[in-house]
Amino acid sequence: MTREDIIQPSNLVAGRPTLMNNTPMHYCPGCSHGVVHKLIAELVEEMGLTERCVGICPVGCAVFAHNYIDIDWIEAAHGRAPAVACAAKRLYPNHLIFTYQGDGDLACIGTAETIHSLNRGDDITIIFINNAIYGMTGGQMAPTTLLGMKTSTCPYGRQSDLHGFPLKITEIAASLEGTCFVSRQSVHTVAAINRTKRALRHAFQNSMEHRGASLVEVVSTCSSGWKMTPVEANAWMEKNMFPYYPLGDLKDTTKDNRPQKTENR
């Protein structure tokens, strides 16, 4: 068998989604963003939503997400992506409108916008990348930084008396009546990537079917911010992040028979 025999479309098991372009990524080696970007690009195409999809970029590393995925994008102010998405979705109810936000954007400066969008039951999907650190600004403490974890603004480790506690905003989201699907996933193994893709597909479907707000947290690594190799970062995440941020679905009203948001538009 020659190389040409092997390189056939029928033998393709993985590839770059057509919605992802050739722009070299600015993300660091080992970063989780690239994997989640790929899943979004695959899903938008697979679900046939390219012409009816608008992504909302955050402030943070993913501020440049628009460079890589060829759909329409709006860049929001720091933390305001859910408010931007709320308006876009209400004005285009049959579009897929999603936000892509990091922990500082979603769980700190944008806490009010996040909680109220979820609580209103805006028919949007919020993709929440939680790497417990501010990556873009160079490794400062995030609302989700674990106790004892060192960052440039808590160089001796996060202490509850000085800095408060790591915020479990996804648990808060699950307690809100407006959310229909709240899930916490990761992308550090092939199996985990598949589970995240399933969760994102479900979230996108919910948004298209006006079931209310969906939030998918992806517990992620930031090898540069954590000052580790990508391999070390994955191991550290499993050992330290997963016990505090356990993976799995926190809420799915489409499965249990909880009341759906009443349609009044």
Place this chain on the structure above:
Amino acid sequence: MVKESETILLKGNEAIAHAAIRCGCDGYFGYPITPQSEILETLALEKPWETTGMVVVQAESELASINMVYGGGAVGKRVMTSSSSPGVALMQEGITYMAGAEIPGVIVNVQRGGPGLGTIQPSQSDYYQATRGGGNGDYNIIVLAPASVQEMADFMDLAFTLAFRYRMPAMILSDGIIGQMMEKMVLPPFKPRRTDEEVKRECPWAATGRSGREKNFLTSLSLDPAWMEEHNKHLQAKYETIRQTEVRFETYNTEGADYLIVAFGSAARIAQKSIEICREEGLHIGMLRPITLWPFPTQAIRQLSERMKAIMCLEINAGQMVDDVRLSVAEGCPVCHYGRMGGMVPTPEEIVQQIKSQLIK
């Protein structure tokens, strides 16, 4: 439903709400604050989502409201918010992002006295904030100053038209007097909302979904300073076009007058009465009322100033527009100012006294 061309009695705030529904507004996003809450209340009562399809959302804050306007404008829709001074201060983040990303939208400011929480009574003390941009960076927004309930309604469609013509925020800078007072007025004729296809055609830049074109992306960010300087030059060129073409003002009683009052909004209404009192006493005072505060009617004031002995700027603030008047007048024309602050409003008689003591010395 009000009949076409029917004269009715409305509050300024109610007029804004009715005009919004009738001028094809796609969405209103707001947060309650005195003295403008009737705008959201009127929209909630009218339920336009059942008639025109206009979306109405009570947001969690003014910050959320303006970012909803940012989002609505970014997808090419005619969207608006309203607030009063402290709330508009909170909105400055979204307004500067709209200016940077060239996103159209309308902000109504029914001003109250400041600083801080200030009062709930009328004021014009947000003039600087409105006409100097208000947020970070080099930018301006279009500012329309209504002086009647009729103009509150009439400026709604004009504000949207200008905002979309130049892809930038436009503000209706009103105050607690115009917002709360009732006057006879005629609502503008009904104009349907644009269809999604019309939006796509008219706003090829909007994030409406990537269909039949390259992707659209709206942002105010670039890490390349050379690009950002070019972007700023583009914005400044746009602002210069607006200064050349969109100045609006009104003159009153200026023919043969030796003295001029410059006043906008509710101050101009009070000044008009003072001018009538003066006329009965044999004093001929004219008035120029800027309708656009930005762009400012610099040339018109300069021309008038050439044949005036003196000018008095009347504002309900400590003296803000007077700076622009001083920058406009011909050399040698004295300019004085009179204003009240903190929610206090001058009476016509009080102004007559000032005309006699300050203007005609």
